Amino acid sequence: MNRPVDTAPELAPGLDLDLSWRNRFAELGDAFFTRLQPTPLPAPHWVGTSPAVADLLGLDRAWLASPAALDAFTGNLPIAGTQPLASVYSGHQFGHWAGQLGDGRAILLGEVDTPAGPQEVQLKGAGLTPYSRMGDGRAVLRSSIREFLCSEAMHALGIPTSRALCVTGSPAPVRREEIETAAVVTRVAPSFIRFGHFEHFSHNGLHGELRHLASFVIDRFYPACRAAPGNPYAALLEAVSARTAEMVAQWQAVGFCHGVMNTDNMSILGLTIDYGPFQFLDAFNPGHICNHSDSGGRYAYNRQPNIAYWNLFALGQALLPLMDDQQQALDALEPYKALMPAALQRHMNAKLGLERVEEGDAELTDTLMKLMAADAVDFTIFWRRLSEAADGAVDPVRDLFLQREAFDAWALRWRERLCAQPGFVAGATRDRMLRTNPRVVLRNHLGELAIQRAKAGDFSELARLQLALEHPFDDLPGQDDLAAFPPDWASQIEISCSS
Known part of the structure; x- marks a missing residue:
């Protein structure tokens, strides 16, 4: 196993955002991460910002449009008080054990206290880390726009999700299927801990670190598990299962396909994270596969509830060293089988009035x-x-x-x-x-139109679409085209894991 290595250079104090920063994840110890700074990008420019997330973090909206903010959230200017790091995790990808993974292009700056509780702030696309494997540590403009828009769209729909403060772009070339340009998304969530973090330490026999991580998550996010009868780690598994059941039920009710439900893309808090080849359904097809890379249809729309259970089972296997026996894990997982369909029926009933x-x-x-x-x-x-x-x-x-x-x-x-x-x-x-059935969702063709305009330097369509997605239930003027049937060419759009 590759052990994290501290590579952080000595830097000047950096930009003071007048925020109280800390990084409790860093307090877990060196086995969990590598300290490093983002890699700067040339000639950054603004792509989009979320005033609502700025308010959440306590950032001045006007300042968010400043050159200093642009440099800070592109990774070009250190921020005073932050402790940047990339975390290590492992996971199952498309049903197969993939071994060590980790934050290959995401760098956690730290966390900020807010009225909604502490929020971690992370730069996605901020450069190489020790976990980049064969990657380049970058994100491209098209996928960054999709993640920015969908994070805020899902929040407006009431679905648990990470948030997005902003997207910045750069003319720096990035090679995917073709040469594209780089971008950085500033993501926000109470925690970015994944099922894969637990799998990493369990698979490698690091049971002390596994217990430390599980105790950290219980104490921070699931304190009721300490008081629950029986094993607290089994109680944690049951609580995570309940949150995951509710999240997936909401996905199904709104016609959302995640597209790549690997265990390393599953939040321990039951949040929708890692927006890659996602899609909101156009024509209803229960077997729809939104991810062009998913040749076997593992993550088709109608399979998402069962895949979530499969992933929870993998989490249960990872937590077994902390339990008395296997039956404790199985008992903790059992409620999902009733909770998910019950939650889905409740949401469908709401849609039916x-x-x-x-x-x-x-x-x-x-x-x-x-x-x-x-x-x-x-x-x-x-x-x-x-x-x-x-x-x-x-x-x-x-x-x-x-x-x-x-x-x-x-x-x-x-x-x-x-x-x-x-x-x-x-x-x-x-x-x-x-107020339950949205008028506007982030259909693939709407995102594609905004992306094509943005590639040409015009971000007005992105802003118009963002406004509609932030008010998905409202009949706002000038939005009829955003609520219309998709054009014929929409069905030809291919979204893959390449980002």
Whole structure:
């Protein structure tokens, strides 16, 4: 195993952001990371910023547009009080053990206390680390824009996620399938610890470090596990399983495909992280594969709930050295099998305007999803039109289907179930559904249009799309094209693990 080596050079104190920095992950010890500084990029420029994340961190919005901020968040200017490092982890990729991985292009600056709790700040694309393997330590503009937009889009949808403060670009060339330009995303989350961190120490027999890491996570994020009866590490596994079940249920309900659910891309906090070949569904296809690199369809949309369980099982195996026996891990994982479908049904009921889950709702939902799949109905537009139909205008929804009679039969059952709710008021139900079913999501073609403009130096489309994604349930003026059916060429877009 390659051991971390401290390569951090001595630097001047750096830029003072008037933030109180610390890095509790660094307190774990040298076995967990390598200290190093970002590698500067030439001629940086702004691509996009999130004022909401600036507010979260306590940064002045106006300052965020300054040349000093540009240099700091490109990695060109040290920030006073930070302790930059890259962490080591391992993991399973596409179902196979990949061995040691780690932050190959991400550098953790430290954490900032906020009203929402401590938030770690990380630069993605900030240069080579000891864990870059055959990579170059960089991220390209197209994938950085996608991650920036989707992080903030998922947050606006209420789905647990890392956030993105900003994207900066540089003319520095980066080779992928073709020569592209470099970019850096500043990512924010309470923690970037992954299932793969636990796998790394367990697989290498470093059980002391494994216990240290698990205790750190319990004390910081899951303190109730200390007081739970039985083994606290089994309680941690059960708690992580519950958060993961809720996150994946929300993915499924909004039609989100992650695309690369490797164990090193799974957050110990149940956050959506590592936005690579993701996609929001256009035409509903349960077996849709959004990742062009996923030749076997392992991470298809309808497989995501089971893959999450597979990954949790891998986490359970990693934690076994801290448990009394294997049965403790199996018992901790068992609740996921009921929690995930129950959470998904609860979210689907909300999309249908149903306030409580009752007998027969699962069959009502299943029938609908089969009809949508058979006619390849646009996922987002269907749910938005159904929201409008809560007060009786069903024809715009009916027009989406070829099997009109089958839809009519389903719609009759839905209306009967809807109207049978105690205190049902059509207008109130419609409004509630419109706040549940988004008008705008980050479809691939919308991201692609913003990326192509950005490559030409025009970031106006990115800003327009960002505004819409930050208010996904609202009918904002000038956004009709963002809520329309995708063009024919959208189905030809290929998104891969290359970023």
